[in-house]
Amino acid sequence: MKKILLLAGVLILAGVAIALLFVRPCMPAVPDDAKLAGKSVADFPQTASRSFDAMDSRLSLSDDEVKGRNTWLLWTAGDQTLWDYLAQHGLGTADLLKAIDSRQRPSRFKDMGLVNQPGMAQAAQPDEYGLWLDIGAQEDGVDAAVYGRPTGIMGLRLYPNPKFDAAARARWDANRYYSDTNYYNDPKLVRPYVVGMACGFCHISFNPAKPPDDPENPRWENLSSTIGNQYLKASSFFASKAAPDSFAFQVLHSWAPGTIDTSFLATDNLNNPSNMNPIYAVPARLTVAHEEEIAGGALNFPGEQRRMAVPHVLKDGADSVGLIGALSRVYVSIG
Numbered sequence: 001m002k003k004i005l006l007l008a009g010v011l012i013l014a015g016v017a018i019a020l021l022f023v024r025p026c027m028p029a030v031p032d033d034a035k036l037a038g039k040s041v042a043d044f045p046q047t048a049s050r051s052f053d054a055m056d057s058r059l060s061l062s063d064d065e066v067k068g069r070n071t072w073l074l075w076t077a078g079d080q081t082l083w084d085y086l087a088q089h090g091l092g093t094a095d096l097l098k099a100i101d102s103r104q105r106p107s108r109f110k111d112m113g114l115v116n117q118p119g120m121a122q123a124a125q126p127d128e129y130g131l132w133l134d135i136g137a138q139e140d141g142v143d144a145a146v147y148g149r150p151t152g153i154m155g156l157r158l159y160p161n162p163k164f165d166a167a168a169r170a171r172w173d174a175n176r177y178y179s180d181t182n183y184y185n186d187p188k189l190v191r192p193y194v195v196g197m198a199c200g201f202c203h204i205s206f207n208p209a210k211p212p213d214d215p216e217n218p219r220w221e222n223l224s225s226t227i228g229n230q231y232l233k234a235s236s237f238f239a240s241k242a243a244p245d246s247f248a249f250q251v252l253h254s255w256a257p258g259t260i261d262t263s264f265l266a267t268d269n270l271n272n273p274s275n276m277n278p279i280y281a282v283p284a285r286l287t288v289a290h291e292e293e294i295a296g297g298a299l300n301f302p303g304e305q306r307r308m309a310v311p312h313v314l315k316d317g318a319d320s321v322g323l324i325g326a327l328s329r330v331y332v333s334i335g
């Protein structure tokens with residue numbers, strides 16, 4: 001009897017595995033929420049806003065260069081959909097809406113290594129949904145429909161949640177969201193806002209040539225876009241509500257301050273955090289990059305090139321599987 005059960009089990013597993021092999025390629029692509037809302041590229045113009053000119057030691061930039069930096073600082077490319085999914089299914093982890101709680105503004109740097117957005121302030125009262133959100137943003141020329149609102153933390157942007165309908169509104173209870181595990185861990189709970197992550201979230205930190213007098217209240221001139229946030233405490237930020245005996249808490253807790261395992265949602269099965277290093281000398285690195293042959297599964301990625309100059313960005317030279325392959329490994333940073 002036992003043998004028959006075992007055999008049946010093996011056959012079922014093999015059947016499921018084979019079925020998955022055939023089903024997976026036929027699965028419909030996940031619809032892009034911007035396309036679902038009928039938007040096109042024209043709805044997301046770049047901004048040449050000069051609101052951030054005091055950063056990076058007042059580096060003089062052309063309008064095009066400013067657009068590039070603004071993209072780095074502000075553009076979340078729809079990754080708020082990923083972060084919202086993780087908040088709904090993460091059992092207390094990755095709930096960015098909770099992590100931006102304005103009551104924590106005075107100690108965000110000390111507790112989580114976060115960089116507060118200059119010019120903003122702690123909220124004196126909750127908003128219309130009972131949520132505590134930083135106030136007082138001044139970003140001339142930054143369209144909230146494209147880039148969301150600033151959350152008060154550099155690199156995190158706030159958008160209305162398109163799924164927050166009348167039923168979700170009727171069910172919404174901010175007090176329970178902040179305090180009741182059963183309520184906020186429900187994967188069906190629809191939050192009023194979604195929070196997106198721009199590249200700058202991990203890459204912006206204090207300019208070592210002009211460090212802030214008070215790290216909880218930096219000014220624009222104290223910030224560098226590319227120095228890398230060597231202070232970020234991933235477990236305090238991503239897993240503030242996870243139980244200490246949970247797997248998620250323990251994994252995140254093993255990461256030293258200033259490190260992230262950018263490929264930890266990919267299937268490399270490695271816990272491999274590394275630091276957000278400064279990005280520098282990119283043109284020089286490109287000039288010494290050797291052409292390499294890209295081979296194997298990496299070529300299955302649409303748009304992957306067969307030969308490319310590999311500048312070995314990323315400490316492990318991850319781009320030696322090609323640019324698209326390297327980007328596809330890092331869901332956490334690229335969303």
Ligand code: HEC
Nearest residue numbers: 198199202260274275276277279313314315316332333334
């Ligand atoms: C969640 C944190 C995080 C976010 C968000 C993030 N990065 Fe990074 N980034 C890192 C880490 C960590 C490294 C270093 C990884 C390594 O070397 O293995 C890194 C390294 C890099 C490097 C290589 C630097 C070098 O000198 O080799 C580039 C380029 C880069 N990131 C670009 C981006 C872009 C573009 C985005 C947005 C689309 C982005 N990053 C968003 C964490 C992040």
